[in-house]
Amino acid sequence: MGQAKETWKKTLLIVAMLAPALLITIGIVIYPIINTVINSFVDAETGAPTLRYYTYLFTDELARDHIVYTLWIAVLTVAISMILAYLLALYLRFSDTKISKTIGTLYLLPRFIPNLVTIYAVMTIVRDSGLINRIFMAFGVNFKPGLLFNSKGVIMMNVIFNIPFATMIIVAALSGISESIVESARDVGASRFRVFFQMILPLSFKDVMIAMVFIFMSNISSFTTPYLIGRNHPLLLGVYLRKTFANREYNLAAAISVVIFLFSAVSAFVYLYTNLKEKDWESRAPQ
Amino acid sequence: MSSLSFLGPRHMARTLGRRKFWEVVLLVGFLLVFYGPLLYTLVLAFAGQYTYPDILPKTWSLQWWKYVLKQPALIKSMVYSFEFAICSVLLSLAVCLPAAYVLARYKFTGRRLIMFTFLIGNAFPKIGMYTSMGIIYYKVGLMGTFLGVLLVHMLGSMMQMIWLPAGAFRSVPVQQEEAARDAGAGPLRTFFYVTLPMAWPGIAVACMFAFIGSLGESVGTLMVGLPTYRTMMVEMYGVILDYPATAGAVFSILLIMPNLLLILVMRKYIGADTISKGYKMG
Incomplete structure (x- = not known):
């Protein structure tokens, strides 16, 4: 009898403590997502079920341009960031000098600089009358980097933003590979390339994939960079979405959101899976 | 030409050794890309007379600081930014700490579903x-x-305010809480005098991330806050597009300063580990 009362009290306590956070989350996350999915299948004028917004997105030439362009920018960003980040991570992991330690502490700090500030700072350097141009002018060369308001600039900015994150994930993966294994392989006569392609790369493959998936997701939906330094056509999906939303075409905006959600499905799964792993949660929980 | 040859790559490579030479090249490249632009922002912010195509300003001054601080819209935006940051941190704390504690301490049916809901x-x-x-x-x-x-x-x-404190609560030994309870302390007293002080660093780091995140929030505020709630970040879009570059530099520094101060205050608790956690959460 007393035991049952205790259980009741505990249940009530758990419910009461979870309720506020849970209600807000349902209100600002779960309900909006469901509402968006439903809206994307409903005709704005008639209220009847329709596929017209999706048909429009994938068959209208302008809309399709936005999607193809977005995928293209994201893929290029992922490829360039990953190559540079892997090289940086290899260096940070396998060399033990003052310089590598310095870079090792400095590369994570840019996270604390707001994106807009970084974009602005880079703009003042690379725009056609910016610092780079001025330095060239001092040597009598009127060199214009031409990195603003086109795809090159957007990719450059994306790469700058993504390298620290990618490097961090790869460094963590590489720290699991012991130096003695690498050294013994080298002793047996394996070339650097062989050690890399047959040992290091396979061992870090999973984390490389995870990093790629996350970078892909963040670039599929990027807004600020392309809004400020991207071109006018085609648009990246994030900018296109904001434009549609500002024009109050909510059902089309809902459909674009769903497309963005679908493009991010893999990364969402990885994110949920890794954070829900009970292993971390069980170790110290009582009972 | 010969007088400057010590600056040439060949000479440097010889004196430093090839490996060391490339390391220095990497370091310089890294600093130029990741810190160079910010350094130049600093130069712009304190520029006086600065005409094209000079590399550095001819004179230095505070004129752009005065200019920015005289823009009522920009001052108002600072007030909004801090209002939202303070309110969102406090409200998240109030709502999320109990949830974090329950998730850290109790096992119950539906726990995973609830964690899933918070994560999504x-x-x-x-x-x-x-x-x-x-x-x-x-x-x-x-x-x-x-x-x-x-x-x-x-x-x-919210997510950070649940995950990071939950981790902090889990690291407080249950025995410690039980001992306090055995000594006659009520549950609230135990929480405030035993659990909270031990979990404090984790909670403080979560608050810091939330605060910095709120100050840095731009897209969402731009989409739902207009026309009234133009925070500093929302104003920054306009500053980049419409203001003189030097004024943008001043505003940039105003945007970075709170983050730098917070990191300075919190540096004891921030390791590479916490930063990486913050990365993954964000």
């Missing part, structure tokens, strides 16, 4: 989430309201 808002791209919230805002009249913007900022902070 962060699993998908933010801009899609803001659009989804905005569509509802139009229906219920939250567009352009304080509460509407506040909820957008909460979307960014």
